[in-house]
Amino acid sequence: MRPTVHDIAEAAGVSLATVDRVLNRRPGVRAETRARVEDAIGRIGFVRDMAAANLAKSRIYPLVFIIPNGDNSFMAGLRQEIEEAIQRSPLERTEIQRIDVPAFDARALAEALDSLLADPPVGVAVVAVDAPEVHAAIGRLREQGTVVVTLVSDLPGSARDHFAGVDNIAAGRTAGSLMGRFLGGRTGSVAVIAGSMLVGDHRDRLTGFSERLNEINPTLDILPVLESQDDPDAVYRLISKRLAADPEIAGIYNLGAGNRGLIRALTGLRESHGRPMVIAHELTQHTRHALLDDLIDAILNQDPGHEVRSAIRVLKAKADGVPVIDAQERIRIDIFLKDNLS
Amino acid sequence: MRPTVHDIAEAAGVSLATVDRVLNRRPGVRAETRARVEDAIGRIGFVRDMAAANLAKSRIYPLVFIIPNGDNSFMAGLRQEIEEAIQRSPLERTEIQRIDVPAFDARALAEALDSLLADPPVGVAVVAVDAPEVHAAIGRLREQGTVVVTLVSDLPGSARDHFAGVDNIAAGRTAGSLMGRFLGGRTGSVAVIAGSMLVGDHRDRLTGFSERLNEINPTLDILPVLESQDDPDAVYRLISKRLAADPEIAGIYNLGAGNRGLIRALTGLRESHGRPMVIAHELTQHTRHALLDDLIDAILNQDPGHEVRSAIRVLKAKADGVPVIDAQERIRIDIFLKDNLS
DNA sequence: CTGTTAGCGCGTTCAG
DNA sequence: CTGAACGCGCTAACAG
Numbered sequence: 001m002r003p004t005v006h007d008i009a010e011a012a013g014v015s016l017a018t019v020d021r022v023l024n025r026r027p028g029v030r031a032e033t034r035a036r037v038e039d040a041i042g043r044i045g046f047v048r049d050m051a052a053a054n055l056a057k058s059r060i061y062p063l064v065f066i067i068p069n070g071d072n073s074f075m076a077g078l079r080q081e082i083e084e085a086i087q088r089s090p091l092e093r094t095e096i097q098r099i100d101v102p103a104f105d106a107r108a109l110a111e112a113l114d115s116l117l118a119d120p121p122v123g124v125a126v127v128a129v130d131a132p133e134v135h136a137a138i139g140r141l142r143e144q145g146t147v148v149v150t151l152v153s154d155l156p157g158s159a160r161d162h163f164a165g166v167d168n169i170a171a172g173r174t175a176g177s178l179m180g181r182f183l184g185g186r187t188g189s190v191a192v193i194a195g196s197m198l199v200g201d202h203r204d205r206l207t208g209f210s211e212r213l214n215e216i217n218p219t220l221d222i223l224p225v226l227e228s229q230d231d232p233d234a235v236y237r238l239i240s241k242r243l244a245a246d247p248e249i250a251g252i253y254n255l256g257a258g259n260r261g262l263i264r265a266l267t268g269l270r271e272s273h274g275r276p277m278v279i280a281h282e283l284t285q286h287t288r289h290a291l292l293d294d295l296i297d298a299i300l301n302q303d304p305g306h307e308v309r310s311a312i313r314v315l316k317a318k319a320d321g322v323p324v325i326d327a328q329e330r331i332r333i334d335i336f337l338k339d340n341l342s
Numbered sequence: 343m344r345p346t347v348h349d350i351a352e353a354a355g356v357s358l359a360t361v362d363r364v365l366n367r368r369p370g371v372r373a374e375t376r377a378r379v380e381d382a383i384g385r386i387g388f389v390r391d392m393a394a395a396n397l398a399k400s401r402i403y404p405l406v407f408i409i410p411n412g413d414n415s416f417m418a419g420l421r422q423e424i425e426e427a428i429q430r431s432p433l434e435r436t437e438i439q440r441i442d443v444p445a446f447d448a449r450a451l452a453e454a455l456d457s458l459l460a461d462p463p464v465g466v467a468v469v470a471v472d473a474p475e476v477h478a479a480i481g482r483l484r485e486q487g488t489v490v491v492t493l494v495s496d497l498p499g500s501a502r503d504h505f506a507g508v509d510n511i512a513a514g515r516t517a518g519s520l521m522g523r524f525l526g527g528r529t530g531s532v533a534v535i536a537g538s539m540l541v542g543d544h545r546d547r548l549t550g551f552s553e554r555l556n557e558i559n560p561t562l563d564i565l566p567v568l569e570s571q572d573d574p575d576a577v578y579r580l581i582s583k584r585l586a587a588d589p590e591i592a593g594i595y596n597l598g599a600g601n602r603g604l605i606r607a608l609t610g611l612r613e614s615h616g617r618p619m620v621i622a623h624e625l626t627q628h629t630r631h632a633l634l635d636d637l638i639d640a641i642l643n644q645d646p647g648h649e650v651r652s653a654i655r656v657l658k659a660k661a662d663g664v665p666v667i668d669a670q671e672r673i674r675i676d677i678f679l680k681d682n683l684s
Numbered sequence: 685c686t687g688t689t690a691g692c693g694c695g696t697t698c699a700g
Numbered sequence: 701c702t703g704a705a706c707g708c709g710c711t712a713a714c715a716g
Contacts, residue, residue, distance in 0.1 A: 001400075002432050004693055015703040020695060028701060047432060051393040052693035055708050058343075088667075090344050090389060173681040181639075184526035212681060297523075305669045325430075327647045332684050335677040339515040339554060342674050346709055357687045362711060370685060394709035397692050 003046045012040035023048060050320060054093055061094045061316050062121040065308075066112050067151070068103035072230055072257035073284035074304065075103075078127075078152070081308040094312060097121070103230075104196065106131030113137035116146070123147040123315030125164070125308075128155040130200045135159075147318040149311045152302070153201050161318050164311040164331060166302045168201045171333045172208025172255065175279050178298050178335070179209075179251050180216030182277045188250030189221040191242050191276075195230035195256030205255040205281075220250065228258050235261030243269060243276075251277040259287050259296075266295045283336055291338040301334040345386045354382035365390060392662060396435055403436045403658050404463040407650075408454050409493070410445035414572055414599035415626035416646070417445075420469075420494070423650040436654060439463070445572075446538065448473030455479035458488070465489040465657030467506070467650075470497040472542045477501075489660040491653045494644070495543050503660050506653040506673060508644045510543045513675050514550025514597065517621050520640050520677070521551075521593050522558030524619050530592030531563040533584050533618075537572035537598030547597040547623075562592065570600050577603030585611060585618075593619040601629050601638075608637045625678055633680045643676040 008019045014037060021029050022037040029037075040046075053059070065082050068075060079098070086096045101108045109126070110133040116124060117140060124141060128134060128150045135158045138148050142159040154163040179190065192209065194202040210222055226242065228234040235258035243249060243265065254262050259280050269275050275295070280287060283301040290296040310329045317324045336342075350361045356379060363371050364379040371379075382388075395401070407424050410417060421440070428438045443450045451468070452475040458466065459482060466483060470476060470492045477500045480490050484501040496505040521532065534551065536544040552564055568584070570576040577600035585591060585607065596604050601622050611617050617637070622629060625643040632638040652671045659666045678684075 005695095006693085016694085017696085017703055018701090021702090024695080030701065033701085049397075049693055050433075052397050052708090053695070055391075055394050055397060055692095055710095056694040056696080058708060091392075170682055174679055177679050177681045182523050208681075305667075309667075309670060325647075325651075328651060330684055332676065333682040334674065335679075335682065337516055337519050337677075339519045339550075340512055340675040340677065342672055347711095348709080358710085359687055359689095359712085360685090363686090366711085372685065375685085391709055394692090395711070397694095398709075398711040400692060400711095 003044045004049075005046075007044055008037065008040050008046055011044055012037045050322065059093060061123065061319060063094055063096045063123045063125070063312065063315055064099060064116060064121045065096060065151070065311075066099045066101060066109065066124065066126040068127055069100035070103040070230060070257075072232075073259070073286060074257055074282040077282075077284060078304040078308065081305045084305075085308055085312060092312070094316070096312075104129060104199070106134050110134050110137040113141060116141060117144070120144055120146045122319045123149065125149045125151045125311040125315065127151050128153045128158075128160075130155060147315050149314055149318075151307060151311055152304075153199070162314045162329075164307045164314065164329070166331050166333050168204035169208040171281070171300055172205035172210075173212040174208075174333055174335065175205070175253055175255070175281075175298075175300055176209040176212030176214075177216065179253060179277060179279055180213050180220070182297060183217065183220065183250055185217070186250055187219045188248055189223050189246060190251040190253065191223050191226070191239070191249055192253045193226040193228055193235060193238060193256065193262075195258070196227055197225065202256055209253060209255065228256060228261070230257035232258040232261035232264075234258065236264050237261075239265040240268070249276050251279070254278075254280040257282065259284070259290070263287075263290045263295055266290075283334070283341075288341060291336065291341065294338070297337070299336040301336055302331055303334060307331055345388045346391075347388075349386055350379065350382050350388055353386055354379045392664065401435060403465065403661060405436055405438045405465045405467070405654065405657055406441060406458060406463045407438060407493070407653075408441045408443060408451065408466065408468040410469055411442035412445040412572060412599075414574075415601070415628060416599055416624040419624075419626060420646040420650065423647045426647075427650055427654060434654070436658070438654075446471060446541070448476050452476050452479040455483060458483060459486070462486055462488045464661045465491065467491045467493045467653040467657065469493050470495045470500075470502075472497060489657050491656055491660075493649060493653055494646075495541070504656045504671075506649045506656065506671070508673050508675050510546035511550040513623070513642055514547035514552075515554040516550075516675055516677065517547070517595055517597070517623075517640075517642055518551040518554030518556075519558065521595060521619060521621055522555050522562070524639060525559065525562065525592055527559070528592055529561045530590055531565050531588060532593040532595065533565050533568070533581070533591055534595045535568040535570055535577060535580060535598065535604075537600070538569055539567065544598055551595060551597065570598060570603070572599035574600040574603035574606075576600065578606050579603075581607040582610070591618045593621070596620075596622040599624065601626070601632070605629075605632045605637055608632070625676070625683075630683060633678065633683065636680070639679070641678040643678055644673055645676060649673055 005019050009016050082098050101112045106129045109129050139159045148160045149162045150160045152165045226238040278296045279298045281300050283299050287299050347361050351358050424440050443454045448471045451471050481501045490502045491504045492502045494507045568580040620638045621640045623642050625641050629641050
C-alpha cells in the first residue's frame with residue numbers, strides 16, 4: 001500500500017489536520033512544524049490520491065471553452081467534440097460551458113474573456129485571435145488564478161499556460177513537401193488560398209509552404225495568395241477564376257477553410273482536362289469524400305477530438321499542479337491520403 | 343449534485359447494502375426487490391462514481407503486458423512505454439507486470455499466457471503470434487474472466503476483447519500510394535523487404551502495398567520479397583546485394599524492422615549515384631535521423647505510447663464494464679516526412 | 685433475504 | 701497554532 005496522510009502524520013508526529021494544512025499550503029502552521037511535515041512527505045514518498053481528495057471536496061472543475069461561431073466544418077467538428085465532453089462531464093468531475101464568439105473579432109473575444117472575471121472558472125480553453133486586447137484579457141484571467149489553454153490557434157508570448165494545437169509552420173512545410181514530391185519534376189504554377197493573412201496560423205502555413213516548396217522544386221511558380229475569409233463561396237469564385245485564367249495550373253494548396261467551395265470548383269473541372277494536384281487542411285465529411293473520390297490528393301489534419309480531450313486533461317492537471325504526459329498532449333500534424341483514412 | 347446510492351435506496355425503499363448488491367450483481371436479493379432497485383436506478387439516472395467505488399474497494403488493477411524480447415528499436419520503444427506506465431502505476435491504480443517472451447515463438451507465448459491462469463490478472467495485453475495454441479490460451483484466459491487486448495499484432499477470430507494497433511493492409515496501401523506518387527511516372531523496379539512472411543502484419547502490409555502500387559503505376563516492377571527476420575545485418579546484406587544487382591532500382595519498401603541495416607546500405611550508396619525512393623515503418627531514433635538526413639523519404643508509424651496507454655484504458659474500462667471513447671482508442675497510421683517530425 | 689455500521693484517503697469544520 | 705470528529709460516494713463485514 002502506498003503511504004497516506006496518516007503515515008505522514010505519524011512520521012512527523014503531528015495530527016492529520018496539520019498535514020492537510022501543509023499539503024494545501026494553508027496558513028496556521030509554524031515554520032518548524034511545516035518543515036518537519038514536508039521532510040516526512042519527502043522521506044516516505046507520499047503522493048496524494050487526487051481521486052480521494054476530489055471525493056472529499058466534492059470537487060468539480062468548472063471549465064469554459066470559447067470558440068468562434070463560424071460555420072465551417074472544422075469548427076463544427078470542434079463544437080461537436082466539446083458537446084461530447086459536456087456529455088461526459090459528470091463522470092469526469094467537470095462542468096463545461098461553451099461560449100461562441102464572432103470569428104476573427106478580437107474585441108468580442110476579449111469581452112468574453114473579461115466576462116469570466118466575475119465568477120472565474122478553474123480553467124479556460126480559447127481559440128485565440130492575435131491582438132493586444134486578447135493578450136491583456138488572458139493576463140487578467142491568469143492573474144487571479146484561472147488556468148488558460150489556447151486551442152487550435154496560439155498566442156505566443158501571452159500568459160497562457162499551454163497550447164493545444166499544431167505547429168503551423170511545420171504544417172505548411174509538410175504541405176510544401178508533399179506538393180513538391182507529388183509534382184515530381186513538373187514545372188508550372190501553384191495556387192495558394194488562405195482565409196486571411198491577418199491570422200497567425202495562416203501566415204505560418206504560407207511561410208512554411210513557400211519555403212519548402214522552393215527548396216524542393218524552385219522552378220514551380222507560387223502565385224500570389226488568394227484570401228477567402230474561409231467562406232466556401234469565395235473559395236469557389238477565386239479558384240474558378242484562377243483556373244480559368246490558367247488551365248495548366250499544376251497545384252492548389254488551400255491552407256484555410258471553405259473546402260466545400262474548392263471541391264465544387266474541382267468537380268466542374270474533372271470533366272474537361274486533368275486536374276491539378278490538390279492539398280488542403282482538416283479532415284471533414286467533405287474532404288473525406290473528396291479524398292475517396294480522387295478530387296483531393298492529401299489532407300493535413302489536426303484531430304479536434306484530441307485537442308478538446310487534451311485541453312481538458314491539461315486544464316485539470318495544471319489546476320491541481322500535477323504533471324501531464326507530454327507525449328500524450330502533443331497534437332500531431334496528421335497526413336491523410338485516401339488509403340489511411342482512419 | 344448527481345444522484346448517489348443513497349438516493350436509490352430512498353427511492354426504492356431499501357437499504358444501501360441491497361442497492362450495492364444489485365449494482366454489483368451479487369446474490370442475496372429477491373427478484374422482486376432487485377427489479378424495484380433497478381427501476382429506481384433507471385428512473386433517477388444514476389451513474390456510479392468509479393473513483394469512489396475504487397477507493398472503497400482499495401481496488402488496484404493487476405495488468406500484464408506480454409511482448410517479444412527482440413532488440414529492434416520499435417519493440418525497445420514499446421518496452422520503454424510500458425516501463426513508463428509502470429512508473430505511473432500508483433496514480434492510476436494499476437499494477438503492471440511485463441513479461442518478455444522469445445519473438446515469433448507461439449509455444450513460448452502460449453505458455454506465458456497459461457502461466458497466468460494460476461493467479462489471473464484483471465487484464466492482459468499481448469503482442470500476438472498467429473497460431474492455434476495462442477488462440478486457445480487466450481480463450482482460456484477469457485473464460486475465467488480476464489480481459490485480453492492484442493497489441494500491435496492482432497489475432498482476428500480469437501476471443502480477444504480489443505485490438506490496440508493499426509490496420510496493416512491500410513498501412514501497406516498507404517506505403518504503396520506514397521511510393522507510386524513519389525516516383526511519379528518513372529519506370530523501374532521496386533524492392534520489398536519484410537521480416538517474415540509467416541507474420542500476419544507483414545503479409546498484410548505486402549498485400550496492401552502491391553495492390554495499391556499496381557493501381558497507381560502498373561509499369562513499376564515489384565521484385566520478389568526479401569525476408570530479413572527483422573535482423574539489421576540481414577537487411578544490410580540483402581539490400582546491398584539487390585542494389586548491386588540492379589543499381590537503377592527505383593524504390594525500396596521495408597515493411598519490417600531492422601531499419602539500421604537499411605540505413606547503412608543507403609549511406610554507402612549516397613556517394614555514388616542518386617539513391618532510390620525509400621519508405622519504411624516505425625519512427626525510431628534511427629529512422630528519425632535518416633529522415634532528417636534525406637536517406638529515407640517517408641516513415642509510417644504507429645505510436646507505441648498511444649498503444650500502451652490505450653491498452654491500459656481499455657483493459658480497465660472493459661474490466662469495469664464501462665464504455666470507452668472509440669475515437670480516442672483508434673490507433674492511427676501516422677505518416678512522417680522530415681517536415682512533420684512531431 | 686435484508687439492514688447496520690465501519691472505513692477507503694482525504695478535506696473541513698469546530699473546539700481546544 | 702493544533703487536534704478530534706465527521707462526511708464525500710461507495711463497499712464489505714457482520715448482524716438480524
